Structure formats: structure tokens, C-alpha cells
Amino acid sequence: MPLLSDTLKRVKPSATIAVTNKARELKAEGRDVIGLGAGEPDFDTPENIKGAAKRAIDEGKTKYTAVDGIPELKAAIADKFKRENGLTYAPNQITVGTGGKQTLYNAFMATLNPGDEVIIPAPYWVSYPDMVQLAGGTPVIVPAGIETNFRLTAEALEAAITPKTKWFIFNSPSNPTGAGYGRAELKALTDVLMRHPHVWVMSDDMYEHLVFDEFEFCTPAQVEPGLYERTLTCNGVSKAYAMTGWRIGYAAGPVELIKAMGTIQSQSTSNPCSISQYAAVEALTGPQDFLPEFREAFQRRRDLVVEMLNAAAGITCPTPEGAFYVYPDISACIGKTSAGGAKIADDESFATALLEEEGVAVVFGAAFGLSPNFRVSYATSDEVLREACSRIQRFCAGLQ
Missing domain, CATH: 3.40.640.10 (Type I PLP-dependent aspartate aminotransferase-like (Major domain))
Structure with a gap:
């Protein structure tokens, strides 16, 4: 066992990476899991940028x-x-x-x-x-x-x-x-x-x-x-x-x-x-013409997610000005019990129960320093987001 430094005691692993890895593990086990934890666009890198990289390789750079x-x-x-x-x-x-x-x-x-x-x-x-x-x-x-x-x-x-x-x-x-x-x-x-x-x-x-x-x-x-x-x-x-x-x-x-x-x-x-x-x-x-297309897609997804989450019992979801995240408040869900019997004591237990019972992976708010909330990354397809939000609605409807 190597001797670990005291510096390591001052930090903790990234919660967003941990959630993404957990979702991958469950998928590998055959679970139907929708991961909304990763902070990266689902779009492919534009072709002109990939082309520049290929040229750099061919030119020995x-x-x-x-x-x-x-x-x-x-x-x-x-x-x-x-x-x-x-x-x-x-x-x-x-x-x-x-x-x-x-x-x-x-x-x-x-x-x-x-x-x-x-x-x-x-x-x-x-x-x-x-x-x-x-x-x-x-x-x-x-x-x-x-x-x-x-x-x-x-x-x-x-x-x-x-x-x-x-x-x-x-x-x-x-x-x-x-x-x-x-x-x-x-x-x-x-x-x-x-x-x-x-x-x-x-x-x-x-x-x-x-x-x-x-x-x-x-x-x-x-x-x-x-x-x-x-x-x-x-x-x-x-x-x-x-x-x-x-x-x-x-x-x-x-x-x-x-x-x-x-x-x-x-x-x-x-x-x-x-x-x-x-x-x-x-x-x-190079050309920047894909940026408006990306923005249009993200704005459409934002509107979809905000509308569906605000329709979920106990959730308040403000409309953000940018990025590809929403950070809904779940104060009204705290203290309740899920349909699967999980006690919702805080946003971490909410996220855990949501993953276990509905197969939706989100990042709990305490990881970002403000509770009770959770983060959704809507950098995925409309179809996936609609299904994920439907599952969140169902989970919240089951809270007693």
C-alpha cells in the first residue's frame, strides 16, 4: 500500500464523473438507465475541425x-x-x-x-x-x-x-x-x-x-x-x-x-x-455556422425539460439563460417516501432512489454546494429527454 499524502484528504472525486460512471456500470449490467449527468454535447465534432486534425497528422505535426x-x-x-x-x-x-x-x-x-x-x-x-x-x-x-x-x-x-x-x-x-x-x-x-x-x-x-x-x-x-x-x-x-x-x-x-x-x-x-x-x-x-444550429437544438431541449419538470409534483425548475443544464428545486419532495420505500431525506437520497427505481441518473445538488436540488444535463436527444422526464414525473407522483 503506497503512502498517501495529506493533500489527498483535502479533495474528493468529481461527483459528476461518479454519476456518469455509475450509469455506465448499470447499463453494462443490462439495466435500462438514462444518464443525465455528463456535461458534454451529444453532437459530433464538426467535419472541418476533424479535417484540420487529420491534416495535422498527415503533415507530421x-x-x-x-x-x-x-x-x-x-x-x-x-x-x-x-x-x-x-x-x-x-x-x-x-x-x-x-x-x-x-x-x-x-x-x-x-x-x-x-x-x-x-x-x-x-x-x-x-x-x-x-x-x-x-x-x-x-x-x-x-x-x-x-x-x-x-x-x-x-x-x-x-x-x-x-x-x-x-x-x-x-x-x-x-x-x-x-x-x-x-x-x-x-x-x-x-x-x-x-x-x-x-x-x-x-x-x-x-x-x-x-x-x-x-x-x-x-x-x-x-x-x-x-x-x-x-x-x-x-x-x-x-x-x-x-x-x-x-x-x-x-x-x-x-x-x-x-x-x-x-x-x-x-x-x-x-x-x-x-x-x-x-x-x-x-x-x-473556421466556419461558425453550426453554432446557431447547436443553440437552437439546446434551446428546444431546455424548453422541453423545463416544462416537463415543472409538471412533476414537488419540483420547481427555473428557466436558464444558457449552457445545457437545469437545476430544479425539490424542497417539496424532502421528507417523503418513494414508491419503492426509500426515505427522501435530502437531494442525494432523492437522486439515489430515482436511479434505482426509475433508471434516471442525475447529479444531486449537495455536490454543487446548494441543496435541495439536482442537476440535469439536457445535452442528449429530445426523445431521451422526454422519456427521462416522464420517469422523473412518475417517480415524483409516487412520493408519499
Whole structure:
């Protein structure tokens, strides 16, 4: 038995990955299971992007690259930020990692010391607190519940800031809720941050292109240029371009921070996959005509899921502005007993009973820091979603 470090005690495995794996195991055993846990589009990577990867292989672009990204990709990222966000970055202000998760992790590892605090609105992406703890920092969880449509208020942010605050993590549209901050709502937060010059901003914009109705995406350094020098703007090709397995994320920020993040990466993974980087160049610079098609499909699925879940007894499901998640509230289900005899004491027992009795795998809300809720990923077909929601309705109807 190897000797395990104390660091391991500070983190727990990803709950979303655990749910997805559990659903796969049950399917392998012959169970009829619908998995709504995975946060990835069901669409295939567009053909032009796959073609760029094939050309890169044929042209022998299979060697080590610069640690934090090839020049062509950094140029494409700089163009993207200028074109879509009105933000100007030089190549030495840009870093490319093995997925968006690595860029966030590198930033924490490069900046956090013991005692440094990181403000994280809840519900949050499951990895934020654990990455902070791995880097030696202290997560400060600030609830942003259904009463504010899962958006952090300026007052709550102000109250959470202390002299020890190093970072504020901002994610819009959000995983797990899909909640998006409009310009006025974001400006209220950036006004607070302008009063606290020691606080840095980490903006996770991974779902930027997956927004619905009339919602307009904006990012902190765009809304408040005064934050430019202390903002790390993070993004990637995983969600919008259906490239989750290609593992390419990127971030832009001050030169000193980007250089430090590169140092961390140089002693961990070194460069991201060369083939994936050339594919990402095509994703950012090639045709974008499939994005409206993806958005239309996701919006249709959102509307289907929201309508069907709100028709389930005891469930309240807000309508999100983006991403491909809903985060329904199940307060009215707590304390009841399922048709199969399971006691519904919290959202974890709700999710467990739902999986065992109806074969629907969802992620319980406690994993995201706010209960009693559960997350549904609607990144699957209309037919599958309709069947899954029918099973959830049946499960809820059986609660006594």
C-alpha cells in the first residue's frame, strides 16, 4: 500500500464523473438507465475541425510544441477575444492548457498561499473548491439560491470579501444552473470589485456561445475595463464546438500571471496535444455556422425539460439563460417516501432512489454546494429527454 499524502484528504472525486460512471456500470449490467449527468454535447465534432486534425497528422505535426500553446492557436485566441469580447491580448498574455480545467488549476497553483481565500458562488462547478484546496487556498462559499435566480448579488459579494481574499470566481452561463448575468447584473458585481483592488477575478466563460432567447453574453473585463489588469478570462473549445475529448482550454490575462501558469504547466503536463491544438485553430477561425444550429437544438431541449419538470409534483425548475443544464428545486419532495420505500431525506437520497427505481441518473445538488436540488444535463436527444422526464414525473407522483 503506497503512502498517501495529506493533500489527498483535502479533495474528493468529481461527483459528476461518479454519476456518469455509475450509469455506465448499470447499463453494462443490462439495466435500462438514462444518464443525465455528463456535461458534454451529444453532437459530433464538426467535419472541418476533424479535417484540420487529420491534416495535422498527415503533415507530421505530431512533435512537442511550446509548453503553453502553438503560435497559430495563440493568434486565433487573440483574434477571438478581440472580435467577440472587445478584449486585446498579446501572445504572451495567452496560455493554452489540456482542457479548461487545467488553466484554472494552473492559476490557483501559481497564485495561492495558505490562508488565501477564494470566493465561490454556490451552486458551483464541482471542481472549483477542490482545486482551491489542492493549491492550499481556502474556498469561501457564498450561496446564490433560487430566490435570486441563482445569481450572486453585489451585497453578498461585498460581504464575502476580506483582506485575505485573493480570487473571485465568476461563471456565466453557469454550470450547474445555466444562469446568466446580463450586463447590468455583472456591472453591479464589477463595481464592488473595483472597490477592492486586492481581489483578482477568474472568469470561466466556457458556455459563452450557448445562450438562448435574447440573452447577450458579456465578461467582466469587457464590462469593466478597470479590471483588465487583474482578470484571468478563461474559455475553451470543449462545449460550444463539441470537442470535450480533444482537451483544449485557454486563458488570457496579465503577462506575469500567464508566465507563472506556464511554469506550473511545464513541470506537470507540458504541452497540450499537438493535433488538438491545430484542430482548435480551425474551430476558432473556421466556419461558425453550426453554432446557431447547436443553440437552437439546446434551446428546444431546455424548453422541453423545463416544462416537463415543472409538471412533476414537488419540483420547481427555473428557466436558464444558457449552457445545457437545469437545476430544479425539490424542497417539496424532502421528507417523503418513494414508491419503492426509500426515505427522501435530502437531494442525494432523492437522486439515489430515482436511479434505482426509475433508471434516471442525475447529479444531486449537495455536490454543487446548494441543496435541495439536482442537476440535469439536457445535452442528449429530445426523445431521451422526454422519456427521462416522464420517469422523473412518475417517480415524483409516487412520493408519499
